[in-house]
Amino acid sequence: MTYELHYWPTIQGRGEFARLALEAAGAPYVDVARGPESHGQGIRAMERYLDGGSVPRPPFACPFLVDGKRVVGQSAAILLYLGPRLGLVGRSEADRMWTHQVQLTIADVVTEVHDMHHPIGSSLYYEDQKEEALRRAGDFRKNRLPKFLAWFETLLERNPRNAGREVPRLVGARLSYADLSLFQLVEGMHYALPKAARKALKKAPLVAALHAGVSRHRRVSAYLASERRLPFNEEGIFRRYPELDR
Amino acid sequence: MTYELHYWPTIQGRGEFARLALEAAGAPYVDVARGPESHGQGIRAMERYLDGGSVPRPPFACPFLVDGKRVVGQSAAILLYLGPRLGLVGRSEADRMWTHQVQLTIADVVTEVHDMHHPIGSSLYYEDQKEEALRRAGDFRKNRLPKFLAWFETLLERNPRNAGREVPRLVGARLSYADLSLFQLVEGMHYALPKAARKALKKAPLVAALHAGVSRHRRVSAYLASERRLPFNEEGIFRRYPELDR
Numbered sequence: 001m002t003y004e005l006h007y008w009p010t011i012q013g014r015g016e017f018a019r020l021a022l023e024a025a026g027a028p029y030v031d032v033a034r035g036p037e038s039h040g041q042g043i044r045a046m047e048r049y050l051d052g053g054s055v056p057r058p059p060f061a062c063p064f065l066v067d068g069k070r071v072v073g074q075s076a077a078i079l080l081y082l083g084p085r086l087g088l089v090g091r092s093e094a095d096r097m098w099t100h101q102v103q104l105t106i107a108d109v110v111t112e113v114h115d116m117h118h119p120i121g122s123s124l125y126y127e128d129q130k131e132e133a134l135r136r137a138g139d140f141r142k143n144r145l146p147k148f149l150a151w152f153e154t155l156l157e158r159n160p161r162n163a164g165r166e167v168p169r170l171v172g173a174r175l176s177y178a179d180l181s182l183f184q185l186v187e188g189m190h191y192a193l194p195k196a197a198r199k200a201l202k203k204a205p206l207v208a209a210l211h212a213g214v215s216r217h218r219r220v221s222a223y224l225a226s227e228r229r230l231p232f233n234e235e236g237i238f239r240r241y242p243e244l245d246r
Numbered sequence: 247m248t249y250e251l252h253y254w255p256t257i258q259g260r261g262e263f264a265r266l267a268l269e270a271a272g273a274p275y276v277d278v279a280r281g282p283e284s285h286g287q288g289i290r291a292m293e294r295y296l297d298g299g300s301v302p303r304p305p306f307a308c309p310f311l312v313d314g315k316r317v318v319g320q321s322a323a324i325l326l327y328l329g330p331r332l333g334l335v336g337r338s339e340a341d342r343m344w345t346h347q348v349q350l351t352i353a354d355v356v357t358e359v360h361d362m363h364h365p366i367g368s369s370l371y372y373e374d375q376k377e378e379a380l381r382r383a384g385d386f387r388k389n390r391l392p393k394f395l396a397w398f399e400t401l402l403e404r405n406p407r408n409a410g411r412e413v414p415r416l417v418g419a420r421l422s423y424a425d426l427s428l429f430q431l432v433e434g435m436h437y438a439l440p441k442a443a444r445k446a447l448k449k450a451p452l453v454a455a456l457h458a459g460v461s462r463h464r465r466v467s468a469y470l471a472s473e474r475r476l477p478f479n480e481e482g483i484f485r486r487y488p489e490l491d492r
Contacts, residue, residue, distance in 0.1 A: 056404050057344050060351045060397050072343055074350040081343055097318055097327060098303050104320040105306045111357060119365045119378065121385030132365065132378045139367030151306050158302050 003029040003082075004066035006046040011236035012184075012229075014075045014110065015063035020180040021079055023223040025086035031228070033062075076103045079177045088177040099171045102155065102178040106185055109148050113192065114237050116140045116244060126234075126241070137244035141196040145189070149204040152182060156206035167213030168206045175217070182207065183214035188238030193245040249275040249328075250312035252292040257482035258434075258475075260321045260356065261309040266426040267325055269469040271332035277474070279308075322349045325423045334423040345417045348401065348424040352431055355394050359438065360483050362386050362490060372480075372487070383490035387442040391435070395450040398428060402452035413459030414452045421463065428453065429460035434484030439491040 003022060007015025009031075022029045035041025046062060049055050049071060059073025065081065072081045080100050083089030089099045119136040120129040152170070156162060161173040170178045186207060189197035201208045214220055223229055232238055249268060253261025255277075268275045281287025292308060295301050295317060305319025311327065318327045326346050329335030335345045365382040366375040398416070402408055407419040416424045432453060435443035447454045460466055469475055478484055 056406075058397075058400065058404075059347070060354075060394075070340060070343075072347065074347050077343060077347045077350055080346070094316060097316075097323060100326070101305070101318065101320050101323045104323055108306075108357075111354075115361065115365075119361075120381045121389065123385060123389050129381075132381070135366045135375075135378070139369060143367065143369050148306075151304075154304065158304075160302075 001028075001068065003027060004032050005029050005063065006032045006049060006066065007063040009034040009043065010230065010233075012188075012232060012238070013063075013236045016184055016230075017075045017106075017177075017181045018063055018065060018078045018082065019228075020184055020220065020223070021082050021086060021088055021177045023228070024175065024180055024217060024220050025082075025088060026219055027082075027086055032066075076100065076107045079103055079181070083177050086177075088175065088180070090172045090174070090176070095171055099176050099178050102170055103181060105148070105151070106178065106181045109144075109185060110237055112140060112144055113188065117239050117241060126239075130243075133241070133244060137193075138246075141193065141200075141245075145193075145196060145200050146203070149200050149207055152207050153204040156210065162206070166209070168210050170210070175214075179210060179214055180220070183211050183220075186211040187215075188232070191232040192238040192240055194240075195245050247274075247314065249273060250278050251275050251309065252278045252295060252312065253309040255280040255289065256476065256479075258430075258478065258484070259309075259482045262430055262476075263321045263352075263423075263427045264309055264311060264324045264328065265474075266430055266466065266469070267328050267332055267334055267423045269474070270421065270426055270463060270466050271328075271334060272465055273328075273332055278312075322346065322353045325349055325427070329423050332423075334421065334426070336418045336420070336422070341417055345422050345424045348416055349427055351394070351397070352424065352427045355390075355431060356483055358386060358390055359434065363485050363487060372485075376489075379487075379490060383439075384492075387439065387446075387491070391439075391442060391446050392449070395446050395453055398453050399450040402456065408452070412455070414456050416456070421460075425456060425460055426466070429457050429466075432457040433461075434478065437478040438484040438486055440486075441491050 005015060005018055007013065032041050033043045033046045037044060049058060049064065057071060059071060063075055063078060064071055064073040065078045072078050083099065089096050116137045117126050117133050118129060119132040126133065155170055156168045159169060162168040170176060170182060251261065251264055253259065278287050279289045279292045283290060295304060295310065303317060305317060309321055309324065310317055310319035311324045318324050329345065335342050362383045363372050363379050364375060365378040372379065401416055402414045405415060408414040416422060416428060
């Protein structure tokens with residue numbers, strides 16, 4: 001069964017968390033909105049789920065995953081759904097809930113990263129909320145980023161399966177979708193706020209080690225080097241505006 | 247088994263979504279941080295989970311639920327965990343995923359409501375970000391609130407089990423935790439932005455009917471009339487600042 005991932009075709013954004021899981025597992029999927037309209041793909045195929053009158057349970061926004069008749073929106077819910085199917089989460093309910101809880105906190109950071117350049121509203125351009133963005137970014141760099149990274153570091157310290165391992169994992173001994181998402185978060189921070197990220201990661205060496213380890217994962221590194229990996233840019237969640245990284 | 251709910255003792259906040267589920271199901275629970283320190287409760291009991299060095303899987307923030315050895319943070323994850331145990335979600339995986347997806351979108355609205363009065367940072371007072379709050383609230387009232395309510399209205403319209411029913415449900419025919427949370431969201435909007443809420447709800451009559459129906463639920467109405475229900479105030483998520491409701 002080929003999964004359909006629906007997300008904006010020109011940015012990594014929130015779709016990248018699902019994409020990384022599909023790629024790391026080597027799962028068959030179609031990135032629908034990036035495909036040709038002549039094959040029934042493209043943005044219009046995505047918009048039919050969002051705006052069409054015939055979807056019984058329409059997602060609020062993209063990304064969403066289509067698996068046969070199932071339509072799953074919300075990036076953390078997509079991973080909750082894919083995790084067991086792709087072997088990217090532990091088998092016990094406790095491990096699954098905990099991995100999801102970590103993922104929801106990563107999603108909270110992602111929202112804060114987005115709101116750093118859009119503190120007033122998504123309907124306005126960055127330039128029209130730049131003054132507010134400067135203030136919000138200061139708070140994010142000073143308070144929020146260190147607090148979140150300290151929590152992830154604590155989780156890695158307290159995972160008993162990390163003892164003696166070069167590459168730590170967030171949950172248990174095996175790679176989970178939360179590890180992939182934390183990798184992506186660190187990758188995004190290095191792009192968007194290189195100075196602040198470097199400084200904050202000095203105090204989170206296990207997070208940095210996880211990031212480095214995931215980047216060497218065979219399928220992940222092949223994906224990152226491929227054309228399927230869109231480059232970061234100033235339309236996505238992680239944007240490089242140097243004035244926000246003083 | 248008595249559940250322990252840990253949340254700030256003086257506000258409804260994000261804890262209220264779990265509290266409403268526990269109350270509607272008549273489940274035994276202790277609101278730990280509101281209890282006496284002499285009984286091992288109070289804020290310190292909560293803080294031991296957040297700051298203590300001995301919790302293997304510490305939540306990032308409250309609210310969190312303790313059920314024996316299980317600790318579950320993130321309000322949507324708490325409801326994902328409680329839903330099947332309290333009979334507040336359907337039995338199929340499809341219903342459970344869909345209910346959770348709706349809950350995650352409610353959580354997104356709650357974050358936007360919070361950021362309406364704190365667009366720059368939680369570490370600052372409202373008064374120190376009031377100008378920014380005025381702008382953000384305008385965007386929320388004009389764009390975001392109507393968009394979210396229109397989506398909830400669509401879900402209620404498309405739920406085939408709502409045909410001919412006075413009180414619609416978000417998923418299937420029975421009360422779910424998502425119904426309770428949407429009730430709380432509407433209740434909070436009536437408190438925080440009474441003018442904007444009244445206007446927006448005119449275009450979402452099914453959402454208004456759901457809200458009215460939940461408020462008449464036997465256990466919910468008893469809870470709302472009890473001292474266990476904290477009043478809304480200007481420390482919580484939903485704050486009445488008249489200047490944000492023009």
